[in-house]
Amino acid sequence: MHRRVLRPLRGALAAAGVLGLCLAACGPRPELRPIRFEQWKQELASLRGRVVVVDVWATWCVPCLERFPHVVDLDRRYRNRGVTVVSLSVDNRDDPQAVEEARRFLRRQNAAFPNYLMDENILEAFEKLDLLTIPAVWIYDRSGRLRHDLNGDDPNRQFTDDDVERAVAALAAE
Amino acid sequence: MRFVAPLLLSAALFAGKYNTTVEIGMPAPGFRDLAGIDGKTYSLSDFKEDVVVLVFLANHCPWVKGGDKDLIRLVNDFHGKSIRVVGLGVNLRPDDLLPAMKEHAARVGYNFLYLHDPSQEAGRRYGATRTPEFFVLSKDRKIIYTGLLHNSPAQLRRDGSAQYTNGEPVHHYVRDAVRAVLAGKPAPVPETRAQGCTVEYSGR
Numbered sequence: 198m199h200r201r202v203l204r205p206l207r208g209a210l211a212a213a214g215v216l217g218l219c220l221a222a223c224g225p226r227p228e229l230r231p232i233r234f235e236q237w238k239q240e241l242a243s244l245r246g247r248v249v250v251v252d253v254w255a256t257w258c259v260p261c262l263e264r265f266p267h268v269v270d271l272d273r274r275y276r277n278r279g280v281t282v283v284s285l286s287v288d289n290r291d292d293p294q295a296v297e298e299a300r301r302f303l304r305r306q307n308a309a310f311p312n313y314l315m316d317e318n319i320l321e322a323f324e325k326l327d328l329l330t331i332p333a334v335w336i337y338d339r340s341g342r343l344r345h346d347l348n349g350d351d352p353n354r355q356f357t358d359d360d361v362e363r364a365v366a367a368l369a370a371e
Numbered sequence: 372m373r374f375v376a377p378l379l380l381s382a383a384l385f386a387g388k389y390n391t392t393v394e395i396g397m398p399a400p401g402f403r404d405l406a407g408i409d410g411k412t413y414s415l416s417d418f419k420e421d422v423v424v425l426v427f428l429a430n431h432c433p434w435v436k437g438g439d440k441d442l443i444r445l446v447n448d449f450h451g452k453s454i455r456v457v458g459l460g461v462n463l464r465p466d467d468l469l470p471a472m473k474e475h476a477a478r479v480g481y482n483f484l485y486l487h488d489p490s491q492e493a494g495r496r497y498g499a500t501r502t503p504e505f506f507v508l509s510k511d512r513k514i515i516y517t518g519l520l521h522n523s524p525a526q527l528r529r530d531g532s533a534q535y536t537n538g539e540p541v542h543h544y545v546r547d548a549v550r551a552v553l554a555g556k557p558a559p560v561p562e563t564r565a566q567g568c569t570v571e572y573s574g575r
Contacts, residue, residue, distance in 0.1 A: 257432075257433045257434070257526065257568065258568060258569065259431065259464075259568070260569060260571055289526060289534070289536065291534070291536075292526070292528055292534060294528055294529045294530065295528070295529070298529065318536065318537065319536050319566070320522075320524070320536055320537060320564070320566060323564060323566065324564065329389060329500060329501070329564065329565075330500050330501060330569040331569060332569070349500055349569045349570070349571075349572070350391050350500055351391040351392070351498070351500075352392065352491070352494055352495040352498060352499070352500060352570070352572045353495060353572075355571075355572050355574060357574070
């Protein structure tokens with residue numbers, strides 16, 4: 198009698214356990230949402246009150262891919278400390294293969310934060326975002342002010358993961 | 372410190388719209404004894420042609436690969452004119468070093484000199500941060516144009532095809548700048564925003 202009741206119960210509990218584990222560890226599957234430049238500005242404004250780290254990347258940018266795991270790690274360590282990490286891909290929206298590759302990369306990296314694809318002609322995207330080079334990391338304070346614009350625009354002033362780390366730690370503590 | 376101050380000053384004085392280091396009209400920074408894929412070494416002062424077109428390249432970069440055909444065409448189109456096109460590699464990753472440069476040039480049929488600068492100084496002095504990034508130098512070796520080859524850079528896709536980002540190119544910035552130098556005039560468009568892979572400079 199007991200055994201008949203307990204066996205299905207045990208099965209249900211095991212299934213719930215796996216599901217619970219997955220909800221906690223797997224998190225939601227990373228999405229890549231196209232966003233126009235005007236919407237992007239609104240999105241940034243809506244995050245006021247949080248420290249915001251924007252990682253600008255593309256699948257054709259090898260250093261971007263190499264640095265991405267640090268961004269994922271940063272999110273894990275700081276998301277409960279008032280920091281929101283957002284990735285912004287400047288892959289060519291008109292190249293379906295590139296967009297799919299970007300999606301696959303985000304899934305492989307388990308990038309469990311908002312991931313956007315700039316939905317503009319690629320040259321216009323760079324113009325509107327005033328970008329010369331990627332990877333670029335923009336770090337905004339809680340009032341929405343851009344406090345760190347880390348990029349490779351000057352050969353003699355390159356940035357490292359440590360620069361990102363220090364900037365985020367300082368703003369999170371403010 | 373005595374040697375650092377003028378460098379900082381020049382960086383502050385010379386900055387283009389899309390380049391943090393040089394600006395239009397300034398003397399072209401020199402480079403010396405860079406190894407070419409032909410086994411010889413070259414300095415900027417070796418080139419006696421009326422126009423020098425420098426282009427920073429990187430084999431691994433899909434924007435370079437996507438633009439190779441148009442670059443080769445540029446050289447062909449000015450055949451017989453007093454112009455020298457020089458490719459420069461300054462990346463230090465293995466697939467951007469001389470052996471890989473030789474292989475790439477042979478495979479795609481580069482018809483111009485391709486030099487490598489392991490010190491990366493040439494790139495630093497030109498403020499070259501993307502590949503491809505073009506610099507057109509006048510007869511008196513001033514920078515008269517920096518930026519894109521034309522208004523529709525092409526990126527090599529995963530299936531091996533190249534895709535123009537703005538359809539068929541309409542504004543041929545480098546070509547127009549070369550013609551301007553040959554005619555003794557300023558470039559009609561002196562500066563554009565280069566599009567390509569970021570050059571990786573060693574820490575400083």
